[in-house]
Amino acid sequence: MTLHSLPSPDDVIRRELDNGIIVLTRPNLSSLSVVVTGYLSAGAIFEADDKLGLAGFTALSLMRGTAKHDFQQIYDALESNGASLGLDGGTHSIGFYGHGLVEDLDLLVGTLAESIRQPVFPSDQVERLRDQFLTSLAIRAQDTSEMASLAFDELVYAGHPYSRPEDGYPETIRAISREDMAAFHHKHFGPNGMVISIVGGVNADQVMNAVTRFLGDWENPDQPAQPELPPVTPLNSLITRQVNIPGKSEADIIMGTAGPPRRSPDFLTASLGNNVLGQFGMYGRIGESVREKSGLAYHASSSLSGGIGPGPWLFIAGVDPKNLEKVIELMRKEITRFISEPVTSEELADSQANYIGRLPLSLESNGGVASALLNLERYSLGLDYFLRYPDLIRAITPEVILEAVRKYLDPDRLAIATAGSFTADN
Amino acid sequence: MNEPLTKLTLSNGLQVFLKEIHTSPIISQWIWYRVGSRDEVPGLTGASHLVEHMMFKGTPQFPLGASDRAISREGGYHNAFTFLDWTSFFETLPADKIDLALQLEADRMFNCLFDPNEVGSERTVVISERQGSENEPLFRLSEEVQSAAFRVHPYHHEIIGDLTDLYSMQRDDLYHHYRNYYIPNNAVLSIAGDFETQVMLERVRELYEPLQAGSSPPRLVRIEPPQAGERRIAVEGPGETVYLQMSYRAPKADDPDFFALNILDSLLTGPTNLNIFGGGVTNKTSRLYKALVEKELAISVNGGVQATIDPYLYTTVVTVHPKHTASDVITAIEAEIKQLQDAPPPAEELERAMKQARAIFAYGSESISNLAFWFGFAEMFATVEWFSTYLDRLAAVTPADVQRMAQTYLRTQNRTLGVYLPNTPEKS
Numbered sequence: 031m032t033l034h035s036l037p038s039p040d041d042v043i044r045r046e047l048d049n050g051i052i053v054l055t056r057p058n059l060s061s062l063s064v065v066v067t068g069y070l071s072a073g074a075i076f077e078a079d080d081k082l083g084l085a086g087f088t089a090l091s092l093m094r095g096t097a098k099h100d101f102q103q104i105y106d107a108l109e110s111n112g113a114s115l116g117l118d119g120g121t122h123s124i125g126f127y128g129h130g131l132v133e134d135l136d137l138l139v140g141t142l143a144e145s146i147r148q149p150v151f152p153s154d155q156v157e158r159l160r161d162q163f164l165t166s167l168a169i170r171a172q173d174t175s176e177m178a179s180l181a182f183d184e185l186v187y188a189g190h191p192y193s194r195p196e197d198g199y200p201e202t203i204r205a206i207s208r209e210d211m212a213a214f215h216h217k218h219f220g221p222n223g224m225v226i227s228i229v230g231g232v233n234a235d236q237v238m239n240a241v242t243r244f245l246g247d248w249e250n251p252d253q254p255a256q257p258e259l260p261p262v263t264p265l266n267s268l269i270t271r272q273v274n275i276p277g278k279s280e281a282d283i284i285m286g287t288a289g290p291p292r293r294s295p296d297f298l299t300a301s302l303g304n305n306v307l308g309q310f311g312m313y314g315r316i317g318e319s320v321r322e323k324s325g326l327a328y329h330a331s332s333s334l335s336g337g338i339g340p341g342p343w344l345f346i347a348g349v350d351p352k353n354l355e356k357v358i359e360l361m362r363k364e365i366t367r368f369i370s371e372p373v374t375s376e377e378l379a380d381s382q383a384n385y386i387g388r389l390p391l392s393l394e395s396n397g398g399v400a401s402a403l404l405n406l407e408r409y410s411l412g413l414d415y416f417l418r419y420p421d422l423i424r425a426i427t428p429e430v431i432l433e434a435v436r437k438y439l440d441p442d443r444l445a446i447a448t449a450g451s452f453t454a455d456n
Numbered sequence: 457m458n459e460p461l462t463k464l465t466l467s468n469g470l471q472v473f474l475k476e477i478h479t480s481p482i483i484s485q486w487i488w489y490r491v492g493s494r495d496e497v498p499g500l501t502g503a504s505h506l507v508e509h510m511m512f513k514g515t516p517q518f519p520l521g522a523s524d525r526a527i528s529r530e531g532g533y534h535n536a537f538t539f540l541d542w543t544s545f546f547e548t549l550p551a552d553k554i555d556l557a558l559q560l561e562a563d564r565m566f567n568c569l570f571d572p573n574e575v576g577s578e579r580t581v582v583i584s585e586r587q588g589s590e591n592e593p594l595f596r597l598s599e600e601v602q603s604a605a606f607r608v609h610p611y612h613h614e615i616i617g618d619l620t621d622l623y624s625m626q627r628d629d630l631y632h633h634y635r636n637y638y639i640p641n642n643a644v645l646s647i648a649g650d651f652e653t654q655v656m657l658e659r660v661r662e663l664y665e666p667l668q669a670g671s672s673p674p675r676l677v678r679i680e681p682p683q684a685g686e687r688r689i690a691v692e693g694p695g696e697t698v699y700l701q702m703s704y705r706a707p708k709a710d711d712p713d714f715f716a717l718n719i720l721d722s723l724l725t726g727p728t729n730l731n732i733f734g735g736g737v738t739n740k741t742s743r744l745y746k747a748l749v750e751k752e753l754a755i756s757v758n759g760g761v762q763a764t765i766d767p768y769l770y771t772t773v774v775t776v777h778p779k780h781t782a783s784d785v786i787t788a789i790e791a792e793i794k795q796l797q798d799a800p801p802p803a804e805e806l807e808r809a810m811k812q813a814r815a816i817f818a819y820g821s822e823s824i825s826n827l828a829f830w831f832g833f834a835e836m837f838a839t840v841e842w843f844s845t846y847l848d849r850l851a852a853v854t855p856a857d858v859q860r861m862a863q864t865y866l867r868t869q870n871r872t873l874g875v876y877l878p879n880t881p882e883k884s
Contacts, residue, residue, distance in 0.1 A: 035481070060479050062818040105740040110808050112727075112815020114737050129735050131815055158752060165755045165778060168696040174591055277694030277879075279587035311524035312512070322521065325577025328585035348588045380529050387531020390550050394480045395823055397735075 036389060036416040037399060037406075043234040044413060047246050049221040054403040055228045055237040058396055063131055064230030065396040066115075066138045068404060069123035070146065071223025071256060074196045076214070081206050083198020085218075086119030087163060088211045093117065093141075094155035097148040101155055104145070107137060115141055119196055122256060122338045123223075129397070132231040135240050139228075143244035146219055151208045160203060167200050174275055174282040175348070178449040181271040182284040185445035186342060190262050192288075220250025225407050229400040259339045262288045265443040273449035281351040281450025283358060289343035289438055292336035292409045296434040298422060300343075301334050303431035305381040306373045307364065308332025308345065315368070316345065319360050326353050326360070338408075343438055351450050362441040369436050372428030386420045461831065462653050463840065466661065468669040469641025473831040473840060474656055475648040477824055483554040483649030484828040486546040487561045488836055490644075491637035492539050493615040494765070495676055500625060502617015503633045505538040506582055510630060511545070511638075512536070513574040515567035520574065523560050530556060538615055541765045542836040548825045551650040555659065561645075562663040565638050575627045583623070586616050593699055593876045594773065597691050601701050601874035604687045605769055609680035639670035646832035649824045680767070687872040692879045697755075698776040699876040700785050704865050706770035709763035710838040715849040716857040717761055717770060717865060722809040723801055723858065724792065725759030725772060727816060730846075732829050734820035737812050744772065747792050753780045765837045769872075770865060782875045796862035800855035813850050 037056055045053045074085045093115070094101050108115055113130030115138060126146075128138045170176045180195055187193035197203075226245075228237045265287060290296040308316040313331035320330035327347045335341035345361045373381075392398050393416075406415055459476035466472060496503050514520035527534045532549035534557075545564070547557035589595040599614045606612040616622075645664065647656060683705055707713040718728055726739020739745050739758070748754035759772040774785050820826045834843035 061822055063815075063822065102741065102746075105738065109726075109737055109739070109741045110811065112737050112812040112818075114735065116738070129819065131818060158750075161752065161777060161779070162755050165697060165775065168778075172593070172695040172697075275694065279590040280584065311521060311528050318521065321581055323577070325580035326584070328581050328588055348584065350584060350587060380525060383529045384531055387529070387550060387553070388533075389531065390481055391531060391533065391548060394482055395733075 036393060037402060037413070038417050039413040042403060042413050044407075045238060047221070047242060049246065049248055050224070051221045051241070051245055051248075052225045052407055053228070053238060053241050054225065054407060055234050056399055056403065057231075057233050058229060058399070059231055059233070061132070061231040061396055063129055063396060064135055064138070064228060064232050065127070065129045065400045066135075066142065066226065066228050067125070067127045067397070067400045068224065068226035069120070069125045069408075070219060071122070071253075072124050072214075072218035073120050073122045074194065075122050075191055075257060076218055076254070077194075079194070080202060081210060082194055082202040083163070083196070084206050084210060084214055085124060086196055086198070087159070087203065087206055088214050089117040089119040089124045090159055090163070091151050091156055091211055092145040092149045094159065095150050095152040096144045097150055098144055100152070104141060108141060111137060113137060117145065121192065121196055135228070135232050135236060139240040139244050143248075147248055149215060151211050153208055156208045156211070163197075163203050164200055167197060167203065170197065172275060174278055174280065174449040175284070177273045177275060178282045178284040178447045181273050181447035181449065182286070182342070182344075182445055185269050185271055185447060186265065186286070186288055187262060190260055192262070192339065218253060220253035221245070221248045222250070222253045223256070225404060227400040227403040229403070230396045262340050265445060268442060268444055268446060270446040270448070272452055273447070274452050275449055276451050278451045280348050281354055281448055281452070283347045283349065283354065283446070283448050284344060285358065285361065285444050285446040286332070286342055286344040287438060287440075287444055288340040289334045290336065291338060291340050296437065297336050299426050299430055299434040300438065301336070302381055302385060302423065302426050303368070303373065303435050304332055304334040304343070305384065306377045307368050310377075310381050310384060315364050316361055319364055320347055320357055324360065326350075326357050330357070330361070351452060354448060358446060362444070365439050365441040369432070369439050369441075372432045375428065378426070378428055378431070382423050382426070385423045389416065389419070459653070461840065462657070466640065466665050468665060468667055470664055470667070471644045471835065472657075472660055473644070473646040473835070474653050474660075475827060475831065476651060476653055477648055477827065478650050480824060481551045481650050482548060482824050483551045483647065483651055484546060484548040484825040485554065485557045485561065486544055486646045486828045486832045487565075488542055488544045488644040488646070488832040489637055490541070490642050490836065491543055491633075491673065492541045493613060493617070494540050494610045495637065496610060496613070496617070497676065499621055500629055500633070501613045501621045502582070502615070503625060503630060504543055505616055506578065506622070506625065507630050507634050508536050508538045508543050509578050509582055510570055510575065510634070511564055511568050513571065513578060514569050515563050516569070517563045517567065518560060526556055526560070532557070540611055540615060540762075540768070544832065546825065546828070554649070554651070558659060558663050562667065565640065565643070565667055568634060570627055570631045570634065572627045575630060579622060579625075582616070583619065586619060586622065589616065593693055593695055593697070596693055597699055597701050597874050597876040600689050600691050601703050601872050602769070604689045604874070605703055605705070605872040606680055608678050609766060610676055610678060611680070611766065611768060635670075637673045639673070640664065640667045641669040642673050644832045644835045646828050648828035648831070683870055686868050689872070689874045691874065691876050693876065695878040696778070697878060698782055700774040700776055700782045701771060701874040702786075702789065702871055703769040703771040703874075704871045706761050706768055706865060708765060708767050708837070710842060713861060713864070714761070714763070716853045716861045719806060719809050719850060719853045720796070720858050720861045721759055721761055721770065722812065723796070723805055725757055727809060727812040728760050729816050730830070731816065731820035731823075731826055733823040733826040734816070736816055743792050744789065747788050748774060748785060751788065752777055753785050753788050763837050786873070793862055793866045796859060797866070800859040803855055806853065806855060806858070810851055814847060817847055
C-alpha cells in the first residue's frame with residue numbers, strides 16, 4: 031500500500047456552504063453503503079448547573095417527533111430500509127451518526143435535517159424519554175466504572191465545566207421541561223460550527239446536492255459561539271475519593287490528571303509516550319506490570335483523550351477490592367519511571383511502527399474514514415495530515431517524550447477515584 | 457467480492473477457506489477450534505476460556521508478550537473468543553505483514569508453554585474478569601437462567617466457568633485440554649483479504665501441513681431432555697432496576713426452523729445482527745418495542761437467537777419500567793406472542809425484515825475481518841454454505857412458518873423465566 035491511498039487532498043472534498051456548514055466527503059464507490067456523521071456546536075458546555083443533561087436530553091428528543099413526522103413514522107422510514115440514525119450529546123457538541131444503503135442518502139440527510147431543524151418535543155415522548163434517562167442514571171449509580179469516572183472528573187476538574195457529567199444527575203433531569211429543550215434548541219442549534227462527513231458509495235456531487243437541499247438554507251443568526259474554557263487548577267497532592275457501592279465483586283480504579291488538548295503541540299508526543307506506558311501490545315508497561323506479571327486485573331491500561339480542552343490522562347484498572355492499594359502503587363511506580371527516564375529506543379520504535387502501521391486498518395471502513403475526516407476538521411489538522419503523519423511520528427524522540435510528559439504527570443499529584451464494595455478490611 | 461471462495465482440507469485434516477478481496481490492503485486470518493464450554497465437565501468449567509488465555513502466554517518461538525508486541529508493531533489487531541461450541545483466534549494486519557499471523561497461529565496450535573507460574577497469574581486475571589462480569593445484574597441473571605434452562609447438557613454453565621473451578625483447575629488439566637482439542641483435524645482456518653490465492657495457499661501448506669493430526673477429540677454427549685414445564689428463577693442483587701429475561705428452547709443452527717425463528721425474532725425485537733464488525737439496525741418499530749417501551753411498561757427490550765450446534769435458547773431481555781412490574785411485562789409479551797400464534801403476520805412485515813437483513817449483510821460485507829469471521833463461524837455449527845445461503849433461506853420463510861414458530865417454540869412450557877430483583881433500599 032502506498033500512503034497516497036490514505037485520505038488526502040487528492041480525494042477528500044471539503045466544502046463550506048454559504049451558511050457556514052462544513053461538508054467533508056470521500057467517495058468509496060465499491061461500497062454498497064454510506065455513513066453520515068458529524069456534529070453541531072451545541073453541547074453540555076452551554077448548560078446551566080441546575081439543568082445538567084439538557085443538551086443530551088435535547089439530542090435524544092430530536093427524533094421523537096418533528097413538524098412533519100411523528101416518532102413511529104421517523105423510525106419506520108429508517109428501519110424499513112435497514113438504515114440507522116442517532117444523535118447524542120457531548121461536552122462541546124451534539125454528535126450524529128447514521129448509516130444506510132447508498133440509495134438512502136436522501137433519507138439519512140433528510141431525516142437528520144428535519145430532526146435538527148424542526149423538532150417539536152412532544153410532551154408524551156419527552157416524559158417517556160425522561161423515565162428512560164432516569165433509569166439509565168439509576169443503572170449508572172450501580173456501575174463501578176462510571177461512578178469512579180464521575181468522582182475522578184469532580185476531583186481533577188473542580189470548578190471547571192469538565193467536572194460536570196454530560197448525563198446530569200437525577201434532580202437536574204427531573205428539572206428539565208420540554209420548554210427548556212425547545213429554548214435550548216432555538217438558541218444553540220444552527221449551521222455555525224456544524225460539520226458533516228459523508229463517506230461511502232456516493233460521489234461528491236450527490237453529497238453536496240443532498241446536504242445543500244436539506245441544510246443549505248438553515249440560518250440562526252443568534253447562535254452563540256463556543257465559550258472560552260477556564261484554566262484547570264493543577265493538583266498539588268494526591269487526592270482520593272472512594273465511592274461505596276454495596277454488592278459488587280470488583281472495584282474500579284480511575285486515576286490520573288488533566289492532559290494536553292488535541293491541538294496542543296504536546297499532544298501527539300504525549301500520546302505516543304502513553305502508547306508505551308499503557309497501550310502497546312497488551313496495554314504497555316501498565317498492562318505488563320499489573321496484568322501480565324502480577325495477575326491482579328483483567329484490564330489495566332492508560333489512555334489520553336485529548337479533545338477540545340484538556341481532556342483527562344487516565345490510568346484505569348478493574349481489581350479485586352483487596353488488591354486496590356497494590357494496583358494503585360504499581361501504576362504510580364510506572365508513572366514515576368515514565369517521568370524519570372526516557373523510554374527505550376526499542377519501545378519508541380515499536381510504538382512508532384504501531385502508530386504508522388495501524389492507519390490502513392483504522393481507515394478500512396466508511397465509518398472509520400468518516401470519523402477520521404471529522405477529526406481533521408475539528409482539530410484543524412489539514413487534509414494532508416495523513417500524508418504528513420508518518421514523518422510527524424518518526425520525528426518524536428525519547429527525550430522529547432520525556433520533556434512533554436513531565437509537564438503533565440507527577441505520581442504525587444494525581445486524583446485517585448475508586449468505586450466498589452468497600453469494607454473496613456480493604 | 458467476486459472471487460470464488462477456495463475450500464480445501466489439508467492432509468492433516470485442517471480445513472482451509474481462502475477468499476480474495478481487493479478493496480483494501482488488509483488481510484484477516486481466523487483460526488477456529490471445535491472446542492468450547494460444551495466440552496467441559498464439572499470441576500473443569502471455564503477450562504476452554506482459560507486455555508484461550510494461556511495461549512497468549514508464550515511459546516519458545518514467541519515468548520510471553522512477543523506476539524502482542526509483534527502484532528502491534530505491524531499495526532495490526534488481534535483477539536480471541538471462547539463460546540459455547542468453539543474457540544477462535546484472529547489477526548487482522550496490513551496485507552504485506554500477514555505472514556506474521558500465519559507463523560503465530562501455526563506455532564500456537566502446538567507449542568504453548570503453559571508455564572505453571574503463568575497459569576497462576578492468568579488464573580487471577582480470569583477471576584478478575586469474572587468479578588467484573590458479576591458486577592453486572594444482567595450477567596448474574598443470564599447465568600442463572602442458562603443453568604436453569606439446561607439441567608443435563610453442558611450448555612448449563614457459563615463460558616467463563618464457575619469460580620470454584622477457576623480456583624481449583626491445575627496446569628495439567630489445562631494442558632490436557634489444550635493437547636486434546638488444539639489439533640489440525642479439529643480446526644478451521646479462514647483467511648480473507650488482499651492476497652493471491654495460489655501464493656497464500658502455498659504458504660498455508662508450508663506452515664500448517666507439517667502439523668501432525670491427533671486422535672479425534674473426546675466429545676461430551678449429554679442430550680438435554682425435553683422441557684416439561686415453565687421454569688422460573690429470581691436473582692436478587694444491588695440496584696434499583698428490575699430486569700426480565702425470557703428464554704425459550706430454540707432449534708439448533710442447522711435446523712430449517714432456525715431461519716423462520718430468526719424472522720420471528722426480527723418481527724418481535726428487531727433484526728438479528730450476525731456481524732462482529734459491521735453495523736446493525738435499531739428496533740424501535742418492532743412489535744415488542746411498541747408493546748412494551750411505547751406503552752411505558754419497559755425502558756428497553758432486546759432479543760436474539762444464537763447459532764449453536766445443539767438446541768440453545770431464544771432470549772428476550774427487558775429492562776422493566778420503574779412504574780411497572782415484571783408481571784406486567786410478561787402479560788404484555790404473552791399477548792404479542794398469542795397474536796402470532798393465532799394468525800400469521802402480514803407478508804409485508806416479512807418483506808421488511810428481509811430488507812433489514814440484506815442491509816445488515818451489506819454492512820458486514822464491507823469489513824474484511826467480518827468476512828473472514830463469517831466463513832469460519834458458519835463451519836463451527838453447520839457448513840460454510842449455511843452462511844452463503846443465509847439470505848435465501850430467510851427469504852423462503854412464509855408467514856405461516858412464522859406462525860408455526862410461535863406455536864412450536866414460544867410456548868410457556870418451553871421457557872425459563874428469570875427476574876432480577878433489586879435488594880438495595882430505594883434512596884429517598
